[in-house]
Amino acid sequence: MSQALSMQFSTAPGTIGQYARALVARGNNTRNNELPPLEALLVNVKASASDVKAYARVCGFDPNAEHLPLTYPHILAFPLHMELMLHKAFPYPVMGLVHISNTITQMRHIRKDETLCVRCLLGEARSTDKGIEFDIVTQISSGGEIIWTSVSTNLFRQSSTGSKGPRAVREAASFAHKESWSLPSSLGRQYARVSGDSNPIHLYPLSARLFGFKRHIAHGMWSKARIAAALAGRFRDGCCELTTEFKLPVFLPAKVDLCFSDMNADGMSFELRNASGEKTHVRGRISRPD
Template identity: 45%
Template sequence: MSEVKFRELRNTPPMVVNFAKAVLRATVKPGSNPTLPDVGLRLNDVSLDEKHLAAYRKVCGFAADGKLPVTYPHMHAFPLHMALILTDGFPFPAMGLVHVRNSITQYRPIAEREQLNVKCFLGNLQKVDKGYEFSIFTSVSTGGERVWESESVNFFRSGGGNSSKKKNASKPQPATDTVEWKVPGDIGRRYGAVSGDRNPIHLYPLSAKLFGFKRQIAHGMWSKARCLAELQYQLPENAFTVDVQFKLPMFVPATVKFENKPANGGSDFRLLAKDGIKPHLAGQISPAK
């Protein structure tokens, strides 16, 4: 991949404009040899919006403690993600993408009042079984210090393709902590109002059916945030990484089970359907490398 050419933004890209562009680019096709544009976006001096942070904490379950929730910087990054995948030359339609994995590394707790510099870029495009995967990388700094970064892996289904590497499935070990949650049917609308991610598959049964789902599904990043809110007071103060793999869609309303157990200096957690078997999310917390 060539050197990334970053473009400075004065303001956060409006999500209404982003979704309008997504509709206009709905017929984009990758062709036989897709490539990613060598572009990145940078947004500096992002300040705290107290009402937005409070709304985010409420919908995800975080308590106010003077620090940003570990998933909160994604709120600043997501409009940039959308703008990147709507860039001229991007080979896939935004509406056809599925968020399959997400990794966040927090190098230290971020205080609420710190001004943040956010930059995002594309990379790691590869052909996998039945389509393509690519990453959106995000780095957040303050005062020249890197404090947070993430990798969001997205999948575009196109049929055929090379088989992706199969991982040996390990037998799940018993959890040391299990909690049952009731997830309301409007969680997608509530999280969408905060995050700006109003993808129709998350909103209403009818809008979800237009995209092949039997009813609306919860956002993957809401599921990750809700899990970490449950673990808020167990998260390390030192640098750590949270990896999650998004599994089966969570159709809402739903009853789910959250499981957590210590593992390798951190913890493993899962979000399961009511039956305790079907997985919605699997995650690992570990010291940052």
């Protein structure tokens, strides 16, 4: 295996400039499932107290909590994800990639004042009937100890040349509990301000239509954060694993329901559905790590 090419940063790269680069980036035209051995490192970083508080308010966390929201380390890592995908050796165009799933594992609460190291690397890639899926792995460490990890899976869509089998029919799950949320048209812009993720598909109906969407859509990681805010408090020491699959986009504005089970030894399962219950936008589980 080739030695990893490592990019090291003392401050987080600016996401506005990254999106300008992403609009013109076309990848290197490789259409196989081999990724270059790239990693990016951000050292000696502390979360900004005001930024964390603003993020918490948008995503439904307690803004006065002493620890970081479960999903906040993704915000620290996101500029590094972009640098990996904007590297000249990365094979796929950034615009048009679809974030299809994300798993976060946190070993303990992370204090707001901790000095952290953020390491992101390209993981495994595999061919599917929809295209090529690939992983971005994130490790957050404090004092040399890894305390938070995530695996974000993205899809580079390709036309299928093989025949597809019949689509599996999934029986609708029933849940003991439900919360209803009203999402404003401005939600994507609110989340963009606190996350740095200013992808045009999330901002306005017109900018979303330029990329093939009928209206702008909520960020998948906002949905994950809002779910974490509703459910993760049951793990009082912060040690938990939150797995989410992003199934269907949430077009804004919207009314959605978070449906979730009782807690048991295996954790809790949940689905984020539209108000009529006919469509599942997000599906997942929160539990103790194995």
